[in-house]
Amino acid sequence: MERSKFTNESVNLEVLKQRAFNLRWATIPEGVIPLTAADPDFPCAPEIVEAITRYSKERYFNYGAASGLTLFNESVANFFNVKRGIPASPDHVFPVDSAAFGIYVICKAFLKAGDEAIVFDPVDFLFRYSVETVGATAIPFGIPQQEAVNFARLEELITSKTRVICLCNPLNPTGKVFTKQELLQLGEIACRYNLIILSDEIWSDIVFAPSVFTSIASLNPEIRKRTVTVTGFSKSYGLAGLRIGAVIASNKEHYDLLMAASLHNSTIHGANTLGQVAAATALNECGYWLTDFLNHLHAMRDFCVNQLNTLEGFHCIAPEGCYVAFPTITATGKSSSEMHNFLLSKAKVAVVPGLKEWFGEGAEGHVRLSFATSKGILEEAFSRIQQSLQ
Secondary structure (H helix, E strand, O other), X not given: OOOOOOOHHHOOHHHHHHHOOOOOOOOOOOOOEEOOOOOOOOOOOHHHHHHHHHHHHXXXXXXXXXXXXXXXXXXXXXHHHHOOOOOOOHHHEEEEOOHHHHHHHHHHHHOOOOOEEEEEEOOOOHHHHHHHHOOOEEEEEEOOOOOOOOHHHHHHHOOOOEEEEXXXXXXXXXXXXXXXXXXXXXXXXXXXXXXXXXXXXXXXXXXXXXXXXXXXXXXXXXXXXXXXXXXXXXXXXXXXXXXXXXXXXXXXXXXXXXXXXXXXXXXXXXXXXXXXXHHHHHHHHOHHHHHHHHHHHHHHHHHHHHHHOOOOOOEOOOOOEOOEEOOEOHXXXXXXXXXXXXXXXXXXXXXXXXXXXXXXXXXXXXXXXXXXXXXXXXXXXXXXXXXXXX
């Protein structure tokens, strides 16, 4: 297999400026470099396009099964069996139109008005949004980037209303990868208080050595039976626009609750068949592409962290996973919002400010930058930032 190239020449800016939305190239003023939404600047693996083309040539785009294409369910179950050590059954897997919707479906299935769910702080806003959308209350639990997690504090947050713990591993935006021991502690607390674990593992392929990813559902049967896993294919394989993710239950009772919450059986919601074909192809054929992408990201992580730590007032801890950096900028004297506005206006570089609405209160004093692009683009971005701060 010819190795993939993740070079400056691989980035097609003309196409990105037409198609890359969600704070990225198609939504920013001309001349601005977006290090914003966590979506790669690189084209996907060629096998994915070939599979979609073969499927499309038949010219039939019928309704798919509400429970998902057999190809998709078997590919996802096999991945979790082989790569994650979870005895997943295709009968307990179903596709959703994104990992984000999967998070919402899990909240809808296991929460009701008046319930509480523990969400990390900082973490992607989708957890709080999903919890609150179904009428429950999101209880923030601070997760330090390097220091030990305070599990005693976690237990203090649990009340008679608590139903769910939302686990994001690796953790966006800090890039923390939870250790096996940390996951065991979290799982034991969930078992002790009879809580559901929502495990978002969309970033689980993007982990930098020597860190090692562990699926919490792989630890033991007791933890597994109360865990629902959600994943997607936008971060690892660049398939955000195909709107495809997966929910993996550990038993039929949970599966039935989740399917009912998804509204798939009513055809109000569902996952498109092209996305399922693409995701199955990614899992079955594109491991080489992911390996090359991860090697590139590892180098870009190191470059990005080094550059950030040369900037006056910035301090960046190297993320263990995810392809975002989350430097502290408090020493600059600027707030997260002020730094975002400053970099946008003076450096023509767009970053995501560490605001409560994006990541929770624990994000203030930080900005988030994606490094899922070429080194040439990152070099230009940091040259602009350096000059703007002088």
